[in-house]
Amino acid sequence: MAEYKIDLRDMRFVLFEQNDTAALSAYPRFQDWTRQSYDIVLQEAEKLAVNVLAPLNAVGDRQGVVFDNGNVHLPTGFKDAYAKYAEGGWIALTADPEWGGMGLPGIVGTALMEMFTGANTSFIFTPGLTFAASHVIQKLGGEHLRNIYVQKMNSGQWAGTMCLTEPQAGSAVGDARTTATPVGDGTYKIVGNKIFISSGMHDLTENIIHLVLARTPNAPPGTAGLSLFVVPYVRVNSDGTLGVENDVRCTGVEEKMGIHASSTCSLSFGDNNNCLGYIIGNEGEGMRHMFQMMNEARLIVGVQGSSAANAAFQLAKSYAHERIQGTAAKFAKSPDAPRVPIIEHANVRQMLMEIRVWGEGCRAMMYRAAFYADLAENAPDPTVREKYHRFLELLTPICKAYGSEAGLRAADVAIQVHGGYGYIREYGVEQIMRDVKIASIYEGTNSIQALDLLARKVARGNGRDFQAFMGEISGFITQNLAHTKFGKEIELLQKAQGNLIAATIHLGQKSFGGDVDYTVMVCKPYLTLFGHVVMGWLLLEQAIVANQKLESLLAENPSHTVDSHPDVAFYTNKGYLARFFVYSIMPATRGILSMIQSDDRSAIDAIL
């Protein structure tokens, strides 16, 4: 049975050495947290992830969910695990303590989500969506809805979902047909069908609170006509007790490639025209409000990618140390040469480094985005808040799309390291690949992310935010071009950044020239190019921080070696990892640039 391991050392490096998470305690919102309490949080979360969630991962995958006449049963152990999870207060990590949240910074919440998602991706849907939904109600729902729902959702007593997709309305959300008709007392009657609703029905909680996008009478077509409604499975009386059922029915669950223990439901609202919904905000604001939730959810999907990559790395690394096969390359012709663990084969090491770079590089990317969110919400200076808000907006589609693809690629390579055994269920690594594939599809497909990045985020204000963000990276480059150890690699980062800027300018010109199809065609590779530059930047930043730490460690005690002090090995490895990325992955930026500059329209013109 595969064992789930978490690299707490690297998590702490990103949290406290690369980003100054401890300094966030200077903001009133985080004043109750200290470095020591963060360490205890990480330690207890690790226990929960390793001892409670991870043992259910393979069980959940084998058993799947069971649909039984409108009810859905989750696999053995999930209910108990959910109770422990809720009891420990792990649902509303970053929410306001006034509303039953834990008030943790987003960057710490991201680290915890990474641990839990890596331990058991299927499990995390219910608590994750519950928090996402309660957060929307708390921020936008008005006092009445807030008082009824938020605390009970944050405590885990009630769960939540987000209901956007309908059979004819997937990526094109604006085609949703579910209707909401005013009753006259401020409430609405909801009628319609939603599909692909994660945690839409389950046996973990006594109530499920759906957030439903629906169309009011005479609303304009498209997304502008959508409004957002709170639709409980069981109605809630004004004193907070449960009332009668609300005419919401689960009509089936999907059989999926992965995340088997997550119930993906079809829901039917108002079969008997007796389903009440309570509007969030005003009519026509549905899409805007849903985006509140979507942006956070997109970062979480990126974290799903990085957690898959990191889990895959741990499995592949353990396996490569244990599996004996073949001899050292120099003895290839002598049949009697000693057999070696495959970690000694250079090609296996190359694969392991690739998996590792996706895991640790994307971890750095996800935590940085969350750190920007913390600064955007809490920095006292409004211009600083605005700056980080814009950086966060730019990074969000990259985190989601690049992170999910890195996770899939890492899982693929980790299976390859396992050879034939990787294809066998028992080794657990194929499950990672099946579970992570969905991440490139849901919460807006990766193409939607790429369009969002290019057409909305980069293009906005004539490239104003893009330029500011490039300035941030250039600042790092200028400061470190003369670095004694990594100067050459910094120079290569500068070239990669140049490739990104050239690609951006080229696509800007194409758009101005009216060839919209062309930009749509290459927007995904563009996002990958952008992601490579962000990764190169963050990994080199890690290498330089680690190098400083290494030098001061050795200044304290020059006799320390890789063998005598784990941190010497850790910091040294950061340099290797950055170099690996710079020389083995980052050169791809050149290729993507020439593809973008080729103006080749074959895919558009071909007869398909």
Added chain:
Amino acid sequence: MKILVTAKRVTDPNAKIKLKSDKSGIQTDGLEYKPNPFCENAIEEALRLNETHGGEVVVVSIGPSDVQATIRTALAMGAHRGILVTGLDDHQMDSDLVARVFAELYKRERPDLFLLGKQAIDGDSNQVGQLLAEYLEIGQACFASKVEIHGSEAIVTREVDGGLEKIAVGMPAVITADLRLNEPRYASLPGIVKARKKSIDEIDIRSLGIDTHLKVETVAYEEPKTRGGGVTFVGGVDELVGKLKSEAKAI
């Protein structure tokens, strides 16, 4: 009821332990620590007894200031306050000195029960609880798998060779926890937030007036022998028995 309970930190059992080049001990630079699992059982039991009988749970430990984190974890689980005796590093302690330090804390705090893990999973000495009871001249019940309080007595089920033994011990008493005593809870996030404001008193060992000389002299640490290659038996039972006798000297 007032309970003193220990929270020892141990080297992370998943970490690769390396010896110092002079074999005087293990390399501790950059080493990760975890709470001793048997202490976690003891803390859990203290909290459960406290839930039923009220009173106070005081967590005690010895070591450098970093050990605060181990105590803080117990406070996050629900204990009320902590005491850390500082001024001694791990290699400056043996079971006897630890027992005498705890005896001194006992005299200051006068608890009804002193709960400890039956042993720490690094040194595996399994001596502190027994020595402590002896120094205090109070009853002891080691390897507890169940603890009940009846009036002024603790009824303790002990895991012994070949079964369970149930004994009554008058309080105050020393009880050491076995793994099957309970399943330790995880600290909750609200618990972790609350723990920040709970007090941990640091007491310098020198102020306790204890002789800190060690009774155990460490001669050298050795790595365990690396395992040799296996042997395949093809000749059946007789050959196996023969080799067990002549080569392995196992029978």
